[in-house]
Amino acid sequence: xxxxxxxxxxxxxxxxxxxxxxxxxxxxxxxxxxxxxxxxxxxxxxxxxxxxxxxxxxxxxxxxxxxxxxxxxxxxxxxxxxxxxxxxxxxxxxxxxxxxxxxxxxxxxxxxxxxxxxxxxxxxxxxxxxxxxxxxxxxxxxxxxxxxxxxxxxxxxxxxxxxxxxxxxxxxxxxxxxxxxxxxxxxxxxxxxxxxxxxxxxxxx
Amino acid sequence: xxxxxxxxxxxxxxxxxxxxxxxxxxxxxxxxxxxxxxxxxxxxxxxxxxxxxxxxxxxxxxxxxxxxxxxxxxxxxxxxxxxxxxxxxxxxxxxxxxxxxxxxxxxxxxxxxxxxxxxxxxxxxxxxxxxxxxxxxxxxxxxxxxxxxxxxxxxxxxxxxxxxxxxxxxxxxxxxxxxxxxxxxxxxxxxxxxxxxxxxxxxxxxxxxxxxxxxxxxxxxxxxxxxxxxxxxxxxxxxxxxxxxxxxxxxxxxxxxxxxxxxxxxxxxxxxxxxxxxxxxxxxxxxxxxxxxxxxxxxxxxxxxxxxxxxxxxxxxxxxxxxxxxxxxxxxxxxxxxxxxxxxxxxxxxxxxxxxxxxxxxxxxxxxxxxxxxxxxxxxxxxxxxxxxxxxxxxxxxxxxxxxxxxxxxxxxxxxxxxxxxxxxxxxxxxxxxxxxxxxxxxxxxxxxxxxxxxxxxxxxxxxxxxxxxxxxxxx
Numbered sequence: 001x002x003x004x005x006x007x008x009x010x011x012x013x014x015x016x017x018x019x020x021x022x023x024x025x026x027x028x029x030x031x032x033x034x035x036x037x038x039x040x041x042x043x044x045x046x047x048x049x050x051x052x053x054x055x056x057x058x059x060x061x062x063x064x065x066x067x068x069x070x071x072x073x074x075x076x077x078x079x080x081x082x083x084x085x086x087x088x089x090x091x092x093x094x095x096x097x098x099x100x101x102x103x104x105x106x107x108x109x110x111x112x113x114x115x116x117x118x119x120x121x122x123x124x125x126x127x128x129x130x131x132x133x134x135x136x137x138x139x140x141x142x143x144x145x146x147x148x149x150x151x152x153x154x155x156x157x158x159x160x161x162x163x164x165x166x167x168x169x170x171x172x173x174x175x176x177x178x179x180x181x182x183x184x185x186x187x188x189x190x191x192x193x194x195x196x197x198x199x200x201x202x203x204x205x
Numbered sequence: 206x207x208x209x210x211x212x213x214x215x216x217x218x219x220x221x222x223x224x225x226x227x228x229x230x231x232x233x234x235x236x237x238x239x240x241x242x243x244x245x246x247x248x249x250x251x252x253x254x255x256x257x258x259x260x261x262x263x264x265x266x267x268x269x270x271x272x273x274x275x276x277x278x279x280x281x282x283x284x285x286x287x288x289x290x291x292x293x294x295x296x297x298x299x300x301x302x303x304x305x306x307x308x309x310x311x312x313x314x315x316x317x318x319x320x321x322x323x324x325x326x327x328x329x330x331x332x333x334x335x336x337x338x339x340x341x342x343x344x345x346x347x348x349x350x351x352x353x354x355x356x357x358x359x360x361x362x363x364x365x366x367x368x369x370x371x372x373x374x375x376x377x378x379x380x381x382x383x384x385x386x387x388x389x390x391x392x393x394x395x396x397x398x399x400x401x402x403x404x405x406x407x408x409x410x411x412x413x414x415x416x417x418x419x420x421x422x423x424x425x426x427x428x429x430x431x432x433x434x435x436x437x438x439x440x441x442x443x444x445x446x447x448x449x450x451x452x453x454x455x456x457x458x459x460x461x462x463x464x465x466x467x468x469x470x471x472x473x474x475x476x477x478x479x480x481x482x483x484x485x486x487x488x489x490x491x492x493x494x495x496x497x498x499x500x501x502x503x504x505x506x507x508x509x510x511x512x513x514x515x516x517x518x519x520x521x522x523x524x525x526x527x528x529x530x531x532x533x534x535x536x537x538x539x540x541x542x543x544x545x546x547x548x549x550x551x552x553x554x555x556x557x558x559x560x561x562x563x564x565x566x567x568x569x570x571x572x573x574x575x576x577x578x579x580x581x582x583x584x585x586x587x588x589x590x591x592x593x594x595x596x597x598x599x600x601x602x603x604x605x606x607x608x609x610x611x612x613x614x615x616x617x618x619x620x621x622x623x624x625x626x627x628x629x630x631x632x633x634x635x636x637x638x639x640x641x642x643x644x645x646x647x648x649x650x651x652x653x654x655x656x657x658x659x660x661x662x663x664x665x666x667x668x669x670x671x672x673x674x675x676x677x678x679x680x681x
Contacts, residue, residue, distance in 0.1 A: 064454035069462040071244050071447035073303060076440065187307040187439065188287075188430050190296050 002053040005168055008077055009058045012099040013084035014092045015067055018118040021149035022084060023060055026159055031150050048156075048163040056163035075103070080112040080162050085133075087117040087146065088125040093133060100140060112165050114143040116158055121148040210236045210459075212662070213480055213487065215466055215494030218246035219442075219648070220639040222449035223655045224493055226298060227667070229456035236487060237453060238480070242463035244450055246495055247622075247642055250277035250441030250581065256523075260618040267616075270525070271583030277441030278523060278581065280620075281642045282573035282590035283651075284309050284435035284540060287426035290652035292436075297669035303448040307579055309435035310536040312427075314399035315543040316391065320532040320610065323399045323542075325427045340389055347386040347396075351420055374414040382413045390546075396420065398544040398569055402646060404594065405545065405567045422649075435540060435647070439580045466498055469636065475510075477635040491635045491662055496625035499638050512638060515623040519592060519644045520600040522608065525616040526587040530574055532610070537587075538579060540646060541572040541610065548606040568594045570607040571646050594644045595621060630661055637662055 011019045024030050027046040047057045061074060083099050085092040096115060103113060115137045117128060130146065137144035143161060147154040211233040214225045222244075225237045243249055251259065253266040253273045266273065285291050285306070295301050312323045316335055324330040336344055354374070355361045362371040372382055383393050397403050401419035408416055426434030438444045454460060468481040469492065479488035499512040529535045545566050574589035575581050582588050591607035593600075600621050608614065627638035640654050659667045 064451060065457070066451070066454045066460050069244075069460045071450060073440075073444055073447040073451070187305050188436055190292055190301050190306060190436075 002049075002055055003168070004047075004055040004057060005166070006057040006059060007079035007166055008061065009080045009082065009162070010061045010074060010078045011063060011082050011084065012096075012103070013067075014086070014089075014095040015065075017084045017086040017089070017092050018149045019082075019084045020062055022082070022116070022118060022147060022155060022158075023062060025149045025152055025155045027060070029152065031152075033150075046159070048160050050160075050163060054168060056166065056168070058159065058163075072106070075107045078107055078111055079166060080114070081107065082114050082116050082158065082162070083142075084116045084118050085128065086119050087128045087133075088119055088122050090127040093117075093128050093136075097136070100142065110167070112143070112162055113140075114145060114158055114162055116144075117146040118149055120146050120153055121150045208487070210234050210487065210489040211491065212236075213238065213489040213492045213494075215239070215480070215492065215498040216246045216639075217241075217244045217446050217450060217462070218495050218639070218642070219248040219446045219449070220642075220651055220654055220658075221246070221493060221495060222446035222453070223294060223652075224639075224658060224662075225458055226300070226449035226452035226456075227655075227659065228662070229453040229458040230298070231663070232456075235453060235458040236461065236489065237450065237458055238461045238464045238466065238482075240463070240465055240498075244462070245443040245446045246497075248279075248281055248442055248446055250279050250443030252276045252278075256618070270586065275577075275583045276581065277443060278588055279442045279575075279590065280521075280523075281442070282521065282571065282592055282646070283442065283642070284437055284573065284647055286422060286434050286647040286649065287429040287436050288422060288434075289426065289647060289649050291648040294652065294655075294669065298449070298452055300448040300452050303451060304444055305439040306436045307439060307538075308430050309433045309437055309538045309540060309575075310578075311533060311539045312399070312433040312435070313533060313539055313541040314395045315541060315547050315606075315610070316395060317547070320530075320541060323395065325424075325431075325433075335395055336389075336392055340392055343387050344392055347383075347388060348424075350386070351417060352424075354417070372413070374417050375412050377413050378410050379413040379416045380409045382416075383409075394544050394546055399542040400424070402542070404569050404644060433540065437538065437575060437579050441575075441579070441581045469499065471634065471636075475634050491631075491637065493637045493639065493658060493662060495639050496627070496641055499627075499636070501625045501641075502623065511628060512636070513625040513627055516626050517624045517644075518595040518600070518621055519624060520595050520604055520619065520621045521590055521592040522601070522604055523618040523620075524589045524591060524608070524611055524614045525582075526574075526589060526611060526613075527585060527615050528612055529576075529587055530572070530589060530610060531612050536574075537576045539572070539574050541574075541607075542646075543570040543572070543607055543610075545569050566596050566603060568596060568644075570604055571644070572607050572610065573646065592644060631658075632661055 011023065013019050021031060023044055027044045044060045045057060047055050049055050063070060081103055083096045085096040100113060103111060117133055134144050145154055145158045147158060149155060212228055212235050214221050214235060214237040217239040225235050229235050239246065253270060253276045256278050257264055257266045313320045314323050321333060321335050322329060324333040330341060353361045359371060372385065397408060400423045401416045423434050450460065464482050466480055466482055470478040470481055472478050477492050479486050496513040501513050530539060533539050545568055570591065570593045572589055572591050574587055576587045577584045589611055591604045593604055597603060601619060624641040624643055626640050631637035637658050639658060643650055656667045
């Protein structure tokens with residue numbers, strides 16, 4: 001039987017760089033040209049099967065428009081992060097640098113970070129060169145990719161590469177796995193239906 | 206900021222965040238603002254840096270307390286009662302996916318100079334020092350009666366052979382019910398204070414129904430997970446408002462933190478128009494907020510209008526310990542109820558510094574303790590909050606019996622907080638003000654406030670809806 005691992009992945013990046021579109025492409029292979037700011041679906045899961053049949057399940061947290069005012073809960077127990085910038089907006093890479101600094105300060109030190117330049121379908125309007133972004137990623141020890149959520153180019157590669165880089169052998173990778181499934185929980189499960197209501201209550205004396 | 210919203214919510218405390226989340230799910234366009242740069246307001250959990258900045262601005266946290274990031278110290282001491290209304294809201298809104306919970310390990314009561322476990326099983330009751338042999342039998346009959354009660358079945362109202370006439374929970378006083386079962390005052394004390402969680406004895410002369418409901422809530426919560434009736438979110442209570450803020454954001458709510466609110470703008474009739482922050486003004490049909498945004502603590506309310514009044518005051522002492530509380534079997538987390546009857550000053554043993562006798566007090570003292578098991582502090586550190594409603598001019602002396610149970614206290618941060626309540630319902634001016642977090646040990650009154658405000662804001666009762674089925678499917 002193949003092994004399955006679950007990880008929490010957080011998305012970061014300036015508004016409108018295509019964070020949600022990237023996830024929508026990865027999870028549902030869809031793209032919406034006029035996608036409004038994220039509403040309603042900011043908690044998605046998708047699995048990646050590696051060559052050795054290991055299954056890596058990502059629990060993906062979108063910022064849900066809370067870019068500026070994220071709660072500490074957002075970073076908590078994140079195993080990996082995709083920091084997105086828009087290759088046609090020079091300022092979006094500066095913003096990405098800010099998020100990366102914040103991750104390095106707030107998140108678990110073992111977090112795997114991928115820097116991702118989105119919108120390669122708009123290459124005529126490119127403002128950020130591959131060399132510039134690659135150099136920065138190398139300096140900070142980050143993985144680096146370019147993608148187009150619109151055409152799908154490079155998208156699945158990002159997640160597969162992250163899956164390969166995550167510490168699948170470490171026993172802690174499971175217990176550190178994201179919240180969300182009852183199996184991953186160590187504590188009490190509130191969703192568990194109680195069978196002890198009413199007349200079946202244990203006597204208290 | 207020139208967009209117009211349906212509702213502006215001020216303050217990111219739990220009450221406001223639940224409302225913000227529920228309103229967003231309901232399709233309302235919500236703007237949620239907070240003057241602080243963190244979520245949670247009065248119901249936040251602070252790391253060491255934030256804690257010392259708040260209470261010891263000139264002092265850096267001592268190194269031997271460990272890493273800053275390991276700490277999430279609650280400002281208000283409350284636990285979630287397992288079968289209560291907050292649990293229902295957490296489950297129905299599905300914010301449980303953002304949170305993890307653990308049990309609180311024990312529920313204790315102070316009696317005859319020592320701490321005893323509130324019995325939760327027959328076995329514990331048999332061993333409990335709280336009752337003598339015959340009293341245990343009487344108590345057993347009493348609990349069997351409560352457990353068997355059916356409104357529609359008069360046979361269950363008779364209780365047992367000791368009871369000659371039927372009991373009517375709606376007209377008989379709790380005192381009458383206790384007397385029918387012949388329960389001793391000491392037993393009444395732990396039932397009323399440690400299980401029904403009344404802060405004083407006023408309930409005894411009132412109809413028995415609410416007390417019955419409270420005991421059933423306690424015992425059904427106790428039966429749900431076993432160790433105590435309480436559960437607690439890992440990383441502190443501050444996770445609760447954050448998770449509801451995320452729910453709101455996912456449904457389109459806009460968040461602005463670190464934003465000073467300078468003015469609540471009203472029209473000539475006093476109706477809400479918008480809020481001003483610096484030179485920016487943002488408009489909405491309605492505003493909801495905690496009392497601190499509506500003149501709480503100010504000499505006169507905002508714009509010369511008095512909107513909230515101080516009802517009572519609560520003293521809370523956040524105590525950092527390097528050991529579990531003595532007498533609790535080394536429990537990693539506890540609630541201890543100290544009924545005031547157990548520590549009253551009739552013998553005059555509590556004198557203040559001027560050697561004047563502290564008058565008899567009526568309200569119970571609570572201790573709530575959590576530890577590294579709940580990811581709220583470093584290993585081998587325990588955080589206890591001792592609290593009570595203030596009755597005298599020397600509040601710190603009032604909690605002395607609680608502090609004395611803790612053993613040596615490494616560090617203590619004391620606050621005396623007024624509890625505010627709104628002066629109007631908000632229906633006339635579209636300004637809806639929530640209540641301060643009270644002295645009760647759980648969140649049931651917070652949910653009451655949520656439901657109450659929801660009813661006034663939307664004009665309908667709160668019906669909890671399941672979230673988008675597509676997402677549920679995604680979650681498997």
